[in-house]
Amino acid sequence: MPILGTIASSRKSASAGAYESIATLTGNGSSAISFTSIPSTYEHLQVRIFFREVSGTTGQSEWYLKFNGNNTGANYWRMRWYSRGASFVGQGGSVSSEGIWGTPSVRNGATDRWGCAIIDIHDYAGSTYKSARIFGLGWNDATSPSLGNAGGPFTSTSAISSIQIEGNMGAFATGSTFALYGIKGSA
Amino acid sequence: MTATYDVISTQTTSGTPSTVVFNSIPSTFTDLVILGTARYSTTGDDVGIRFNSDTGNNYYWQQTVMNSSGSPVSNDGGGATSYVRVVNNMDTNYDTGFEINIFNYTSTLYMKSVVSRWSSRQGSAMYWGSFGGGWTPTQTVTSITLMKPNGGNFANDSIFTLIGIKAE
Numbered sequence: 454m455p456i457l458g459t460i461a462s463s464r465k466s467a468s469a470g471a472y473e474s475i476a477t478l479t480g481n482g483s484s485a486i487s488f489t490s491i492p493s494t495y496e497h498l499q500v501r502i503f504f505r506e507v508s509g510t511t512g513q514s515e516w517y518l519k520f521n522g523n524n525t526g527a528n529y530w531r532m533r534w535y536s537r538g539a540s541f542v543g544q545g546g547s548v549s550s551e552g553i554w555g556t557p558s559v560r561n562g563a564t565d566r567w568g569c570a571i572i573d574i575h576d577y578a579g580s581t582y583k584s585a586r587i588f589g590l591g592w593n594d595a596t597s598p599s600l601g602n603a604g605g606p607f608t609s610t611s612a613i614s615s616i617q618i619e620g621n622m623g624a625f626a627t628g629s630t631f632a633l634y635g636i637k638g639s640a
Numbered sequence: 641m642t643a644t645y646d647v648i649s650t651q652t653t654s655g656t657p658s659t660v661v662f663n664s665i666p667s668t669f670t671d672l673v674i675l676g677t678a679r680y681s682t683t684g685d686d687v688g689i690r691f692n693s694d695t696g697n698n699y700y701w702q703q704t705v706m707n708s709s710g711s712p713v714s715n716d717g718g719g720a721t722s723y724v725r726v727v728n729n730m731d732t733n734y735d736t737g738f739e740i741n742i743f744n745y746t747s748t749l750y751m752k753s754v755v756s757r758w759s760s761r762q763g764s765a766m767y768w769g770s771f772g773g774g775w776t777p778t779q780t781v782t783s784i785t786l787m788k789p790n791g792g793n794f795a796n797d798s799i800f801t802l803i804g805i806k807a808e
Contacts, residue, residue, distance in 0.1 A: 470643055470644060470645055470646075471645075472644050472645035472805075473644050474644045474806060474807050474808035476808075477807045477808060501670075501671060501743070501805070501807070503743045503744045503750075503753060534704070534712070536702060536703075536704040536712075536714035537702065537714075537716075538702070538714070538715065538716050539714055539715055540714065541704060541712050541713075541714040543712075565750075565751060565776065566751065566774070567743075567744075567750050567751055567753050567774070568753060569741070569743040569744075569753040569754075569755060570755075571741065571755070588755060588757065588770065589755060589772070590702075590753055590754075590755050590772030590773070590774070596700065596719055596720070597700075597702075597716070598700050598701065598702040598716065598772050598773050598774070599702065599772070600702045600703070600704055600714075600755075600770055600771070600772040602770060628749065628750060630670075630744070630807070632670065632807035634644065634645075634805075634807075
């Protein structure tokens with residue numbers, strides 16, 4: 454069973470404006486991060502992550518995005534491209550229980566390097582299929598950044614009440630942060 | 641209380657400067673975002689970013705550019721460089737729109753990771769691109785310089801808005 458990330462904080466008071474911080478989780482050697490009990494009062498969600506792994510040398514690795522603890526392969530369609538140096542790879546059109554592809558990750562062997570990513574989920578509480586867009590940076594080694602764009606639909610009509618970010622390489626390092634924001638619709 | 645998403649400063653170029661600088665950036669946010677539209681004046685179709693006036697080879701970047709006439713083009717800065725490239729394929733006649741994200745900018749433990757995306761028209765061709773990279777020193781970012789790595793100037797009325805995002 455994956456170890457949930459440590460909850461660093463949760464929103465204690467409303468901030469002015471349409472863009473609000475909901476919760477922030479931290480990596481602590483956990484292999485999966487899970488935002489739970491997401492309120493349905495926003496229109497869209499954004500997750501901003503800053504991260505690296507605790508294991509592995511260098512080379513390509515990745516993370517995955519899931520919703521509502523749903524491990525049904527047919528619910529996650531995915532596409533991505535990633536690049537490193539002159540190399541460009543495009544993949545897509547597949548379904549997988551792994552979840553939606555994230556962007557390139559950062560193995561422990563990429564000394565002192567940290568990746569980042571932005572995950573946008575529109576109309577997360579609606580009654581139709583949801584879709585995620587992901588854009589981010591990884592590191593193949595300490596001198597070679599990797600860049601990626603990914604995304605795909607989550608073919609469930611249920612509102613998203615939880616988000617899982619799972620690595621396929623081990624665990625997220627201490628210092629990794631995962632920040633969930635809600636974007637309000639019109640009043 | 642710091643707002644979650646707040647404009648720190650907006651700069652609109654008057655004349656044709658070679659740099660746009662944000663100084664005295666408050667340390668009360670988690671991430672920074674720069675949104676803007678810009679053209680170049682006479683030459684220089686790319687934009688780089690530097691932090692805290694650091695001109696040393698403490699930066700790395702990777703780019704992928706899609707264009708209307710061919711396959712994606714990917715390359716990197718060739719190892720450590722003196723800036724992170726964040727925008728490319730600008731034009732002197734058409735505005736380029738861009739978004740630059742700087743993560744964890746106040747950390748004194750970790751490097752600063754940067755990702756950007758932009759779209760442009762250059763002549764008769766359309767471009768859409770992404771950059772990613774970082775600045776390796778473990779310092780709080782207190783100033784940001786947007787510059788022209790290959791020379792040239794920003795055009796008059798180019799707009800740059802610095803935004804802070806605060807995670808609670």
